Amino acid sequence: MRILHLEDSPAKYTDIRAVLLSCGIKPDDIVWVKNLTDGIFELKEAEKGGNHFDLAITDMYYPVEPGGYEEPDTGYKFVEFVRNERLKLPIVICSSVRINDGSVLDCLWYSALSNWEMELRAIVEELI
Numbered sequence: 001m002r003i004l005h006l007e008d009s010p011a012k013y014t015d016i017r018a019v020l021l022s023c024g025i026k027p028d029d030i031v032w033v034k035n036l037t038d039g040i041f042e043l044k045e046a047e048k049g050g051n052h053f054d055l056a057i058t059d060m061y062y063p064v065e066p067g068g069y070e071e072p073d074t075g076y077k078f079v080e081f082v083r084n085e086r087l088k089l090p091i092v093i094c095s096s097v098r099i100n101d102g103s104v105l106d107c108l109w110y111s112a113l114s115n116w117e118m119e120l121r122a123i124v125e126e127l128i
Contacts, residue, residue, distance in 0.1 A: 004033070004042055008034045019117050031053070043089075052089075057091075057094050060075035061075070092104065
């Protein structure tokens with residue numbers, strides 16, 4: 001299972017990666033990008049090469065371009081790109097801000113007050 005992870009926070013990436021690895025995902029199957037431009041590039045390259053992603057996990061607030069500043073709706077821009085390209089890619093939004101978006105597979109609240117790890121594990125195990 002190949003996963004595209006769009007996240008600009010190294011600490012949050014490390015936490016999410018740990019959950020994915022605990023589900024049996026191989027380290028080389030997790031592609032981490034820190035901005036939207038690189039995420040779209042990775043998606044297009046995967047589509048060209050026939051090595052599709054099976055899941056995308058996106059934050060909401062991250063830069064559009066390398067070296068840019070985080071923007072509050074970048075995650076939605078990613079979701080819109082996937083929709084417009086008609087890619088059959090399940091998307092999980094994992095944000096420190098509570099998000100409710102019925103157009104994606106799931107929305108996880110990344111917080112010490114939530115059980116996001118168990119929820120992510122259940123999502124991944126269902127997709128494997």
